[in-house]
Amino acid sequence: MCKETIRMVKLLAPVSSFDSAVDVVKAGADELYCGVRIPSRLKYLWLNRRPECEVPTYEELERIVKYAHSRKVKVILTTVMPFMTQSVEGDLRSHLRSCLNQGVDALIVTDLGILSLLRRMSVEVPLHASTFFAAMNLEGVEFLKELGFKRVILERQLTIDEIREIVQGAGDNVEVEVFFHGGGCSNYNASCYLLHWRLPRLAVKERVNPCMYLFDVYDASHPQAGRLFENVPVLDAFTWCSACRVRQLVRTGITGFKIVGRCLDREAQAFATEACRSLIDLAEKEPKQSSFEEKLEALKRKIVAFNLIKWGGPSLCATNRCYYSPFFTNPYPPFARAVEAKAGRRR
Amino acid sequence: MRFSVQTGSLEKLREMARSRCDSLRFGDEFCQERLPDLASLREALRIAKGKRFVYVTPRVSTRGLNLIKGCLDALQEQGGLGVVANDLGVLNLLRKHRGLEPHLGRQLVYAPARCPWPDIGGRDIASSPFHAFGVKYARSRVRDLFYQTNLSYLPTLELLKEYGVQTVELDWIPGSFDYYKFLAEYGLRLSVHSHLVPVTVTRRCHTARLSGEKSPENCSKPCEEKALLLRHRKLGIDLHLQGNTVFRLEEPTRQGMRELEENGVEEVVVAIGPLTKIENRRDLERFLKAMS
Numbered sequence: 001m002c003k004e005t006i007r008m009v010k011l012l013a014p015v016s017s018f019d020s021a022v023d024v025v026k027a028g029a030d031e032l033y034c035g036v037r038i039p040s041r042l043k044y045l046w047l048n049r050r051p052e053c054e055v056p057t058y059e060e061l062e063r064i065v066k067y068a069h070s071r072k073v074k075v076i077l078t079t080v081m082p083f084m085t086q087s088v089e090g091d092l093r094s095h096l097r098s099c100l101n102q103g104v105d106a107l108i109v110t111d112l113g114i115l116s117l118l119r120r121m122s123v124e125v126p127l128h129a130s131t132f133f134a135a136m137n138l139e140g141v142e143f144l145k146e147l148g149f150k151r152v153i154l155e156r157q158l159t160i161d162e163i164r165e166i167v168q169g170a171g172d173n174v175e176v177e178v179f180f181h182g183g184g185c186s187n188y189n190a191s192c193y194l195l196h197w198r199l200p201r202l203a204v205k206e207r208v209n210p211c212m213y214l215f216d217v218y219d220a221s222h223p224q225a226g227r228l229f230e231n232v233p234v235l236d237a238f239t240w241c242s243a244c245r246v247r248q249l250v251r252t253g254i255t256g257f258k259i260v261g262r263c264l265d266r267e268a269q270a271f272a273t274e275a276c277r278s279l280i281d282l283a284e285k286e287p288k289q290s291s292f293e294e295k296l297e298a299l300k301r302k303i304v305a306f307n308l309i310k311w312g313g314p315s316l317c318a319t320n321r322c323y324y325s326p327f328f329t330n331p332y333p334p335f336a337r338a339v340e341a342k343a344g345r346r347r
Numbered sequence: 348m349r350f351s352v353q354t355g356s357l358e359k360l361r362e363m364a365r366s367r368c369d370s371l372r373f374g375d376e377f378c379q380e381r382l383p384d385l386a387s388l389r390e391a392l393r394i395a396k397g398k399r400f401v402y403v404t405p406r407v408s409t410r411g412l413n414l415i416k417g418c419l420d421a422l423q424e425q426g427g428l429g430v431v432a433n434d435l436g437v438l439n440l441l442r443k444h445r446g447l448e449p450h451l452g453r454q455l456v457y458a459p460a461r462c463p464w465p466d467i468g469g470r471d472i473a474s475s476p477f478h479a480f481g482v483k484y485a486r487s488r489v490r491d492l493f494y495q496t497n498l499s500y501l502p503t504l505e506l507l508k509e510y511g512v513q514t515v516e517l518d519w520i521p522g523s524f525d526y527y528k529f530l531a532e533y534g535l536r537l538s539v540h541s542h543l544v545p546v547t548v549t550r551r552c553h554t555a556r557l558s559g560e561k562s563p564e565n566c567s568k569p570c571e572e573k574a575l576l577l578r579h580r581k582l583g584i585d586l587h588l589q590g591n592t593v594f595r596l597e598e599p600t601r602q603g604m605r606e607l608e609e610n611g612v613e614e615v616v617v618a619i620g621p622l623t624k625i626e627n628r629r630d631l632e633r634f635l636k637a638m639s
Contacts, residue, residue: 083457083497086529111457116502134454137412139436146439157550162408188406191454191548193461211547213579217557220574220587221621234553234577234588 009280010256012076012177013273014264016053021064023270025073028277032068033108035080035262036061038095053263054080062102074105078262082132082190084113093117100125108153115147126150131179134190137162138169141176151175153258155188160245160324164252175255179242179323180276185260186211186236211235241316242323243300247283247292249324268310275303348608350635351538353403354619355381356571357390362628363619364394367635371395372616374403376433376452377548377592378570379411380563388418392425401429404437406454406548412436419444431516438510450514450538451507453545457497460520463546463584463595494522504533516616518544519597524606531611538614539607541599542623545592552591574621587622594622604638 013029015021021032035054055061065075077099081092096107096118106125109115110132118127128151129135129144136155144152152170154163156179167176187194194210214231242249249257257280259272278299286292300316307315352363353372360373373391375381382404383391392400402422404415415437422428426446432438433452441449498504498515514536517527531537552560558569570590577586577593587594599615607615617625617634625631 083459083495084503085492085495085497085499086501087495087499088492089500111497111503112506113497113500113503116500116506120502132457133435134406135435137407137409137434137436139412139439140434141436143435143439155550158408162410165409186551187547187549188454190457191406191545193459193463193546195459195462195464213582215577215579215586218576218578220576220589223576228575234557234575235547235549235593236551236553236556 009250009254009284010177011180011273011276011280012256012258013276014259014262014269015064016055016262016269017266018060018063018067020266020269021067023266024273025068025071027270027273029073029273031074031076031105031256032064033076033078033258033262034061034064035078036095036099038080038091058098058102061099061104065103069103075103076106076108076128077104078108078130079110079114081114082110082130084111084117089117093121096121096123106151109149112147119148128177129153130189131155132190134188135166138166141166141170141174145170145174149174151177151255153177153179156240156323157188158324160248160252163249163254163324167253176253177256177258178249178254180246180257180259181241181243181272181323185209186240240321240323241319243279243296243303243316244293244322245324246279247286247289250280250283271306275299275306348604348612348638349614350638351399351401351614351616352619352631353540353616355383355403356619357383357387357394359619359626360391361394363631364398366628366631368398368617368631370399370401370614372401372403372431374431375405376403376431376454377405377545378552378590379405379407379414380552380566381405381568381570381590382407382411382414383418384414385417385421389421392422399429401431401450403431404433404452406434407437412440416440419447422447429514438512442511445511448513449511450516451498451512453516453518453540454548456515456517458495458518458520458523459492460494460523461518461544461546461595463586494520495526496523498530499526501533504530504535514538516540517612519599519603519615520544521597521603521606524603524610524612527607527612528610536614537612538616539612540616540618542596543587543594543618544597546586546595547593549591549593553588554590572621589620589622596622599638601638 010030012031012033013024015024015032015034024032037051037054037056068075106128108128108130110130127149129149131153133144134155135141135144135152136158141152152174170176212233215234216227217229217232217234218227219225259276261269261272282295283292304315349369351370351372352368354360355375360371364371374383419440423444423446429448429450430441431450431452432441433454438449441447515530517537517539519539519541527537554570555566560566574587574589577588619625625634
């Protein structure tokens, strides 16, 4: 029988400005995380998100840290760059030093090179291993622990049982954190090069991420035979959700939930934090999964209504996208219908 | 230049073992559901007798890692074999299997130039806060970074050396070839994968969903035979989906081969499958002849 372990689960929320930090703290975050725009030539090379998603200046970071600390909330800085080269060492060193001088409490590290640089800088704040390390098993977590990481953020590609096994095997010397909901990404962060910020103009006009594009699909060996599917969201990037599984996740012994959304606006960041706080509180309180799910319904309705007003599309269960569930169970409904129709025609 | 053939099929491996290739690779880089079991691996080893053998592993959860553990134990008995690690957990495991040579897989190498969008150009920069006259300057400032990998940093290489990494797997991205020299000069052996540049690896397999597969354990692996071409009407870029990975194609050339050799690359890896259009021994021999 699986051992249930409950710890006080921390809620880590994204912010991108002082104002959003104030809102998110009021909404119930235990920790904040943010990046800061890197000056120097690195500002031309944003690899995983737009510069507008980051806190604009070191001065603003300082204000965020002071405000958060006055409310006993920690501020964690993400190092933003998912890679490191000899030629940017100086720029990155000075950027990290400037951030550390503002009093951040920990760093989310995205690359082994950045880890090496931080070691050389004799940085004393705790280091967290980003999802860019794609930790998916206990051996991977052990590897990161040995390198000196105090917290590991797991990949989203795991089941509840796999998470439990990792948490129990990792022991008390390393914290394990998981993602709460996903901002429309179906790919491993560490292996995705659909760099949004570098999209050609067309895509910018369409205002969607490249994995949300509608593609015509052909058999690669015989494209001349004609389209198999027309205009389908084959790369399948829509917001993922773990709401129904929060209670189970809390009982795996994880130490925290991370909310995706540095690129969300202030209102959405605060709403996501508030919703997640309510979910965690409910999950910690409810002794049974059935009673948790019953009470969850009211909260789900609130989230669906917010999303509908804000973005106008379906959300949560209507998109059938569950995190931490077995592998193949979530076909996107419109696409699934197209596939079924095709299969029917073949039959 | 040495040529290595990579496949997850015993049948193909048997066929390719009779070709002029220098080494054989067995396993899968991207999907744990396509990992061979121990019996298949033993058979692959038998087939590859007389050629160098490399076991290829993807990023894995605990379930996949347990399978790999058993396979590494079996390989260790043979000794002197290569193992491609695309997962930090597998790399960690390899430290306990001293007789095996860890290759740092492509999923553990961050390479921005795998991006399918056009090279950094005036249009991109012009849409940034920098006005037109700064375009040329801005482009020159980032172009060299874009084509490097996260291995272009000495402390990273030193750290990887502690984990026994002697070989690194890279992509056929011509703009990056010059930066491979740094790695060769450091003493690493370099293997470059021809044709297929992985643009993104999906958490849930789109091919499986498209094919109506219901569970990973019972997946019929339609990706072994089929790949899909994804075409966006306005974008003008073709992407290719095989299994859980989206690729862009880079056709290898003799000129490219020469450049790789000049930069210290020792081996080119050719994947067998519908996307590379190298599906049998005859295709392979034709390719080897064209590239020699």
